Amino acid sequence: MSEKRKLAFSKANYLIMIAGIIVLAIGFIIMTLDSEPYGFGFLGLTLGPIVVMLGFAIEFVAIFYKPKSKSDTE
Template identity: 40%
Template structure:
């Protein structure tokens, strides 16, 4: 009989790290979804909706917060 002396495959991050990463990806995706839209169907008509608070302030802030969550997920101790 053969003995299995190969080392057990271990993931780089723990389950907690992956959960935090998924939350960060969801926050980033929400930021990009909020940035979308605001265009005009007629190219000769300007739609000032593109400069509303949601697209100028909220969406980029969510993307930056999501990136911060991702950085935290990478540096978080998986053993805790």
């Protein structure tokens, strides 16, 4: 039982996930800053959703990112 347990993701994956969550939060905050009624301005309809989609893309990359291990190069 001295075998070390492995997590599903590496440290790099978790750091990328945290970055994606931060970008998602920034996107939602941008959407709330729109001064037009019901968010029908540039921030609510264009910039905010683009930033949110970028955040989801970062999360997608974080899930599928596989860091190179030292044993792969041998």
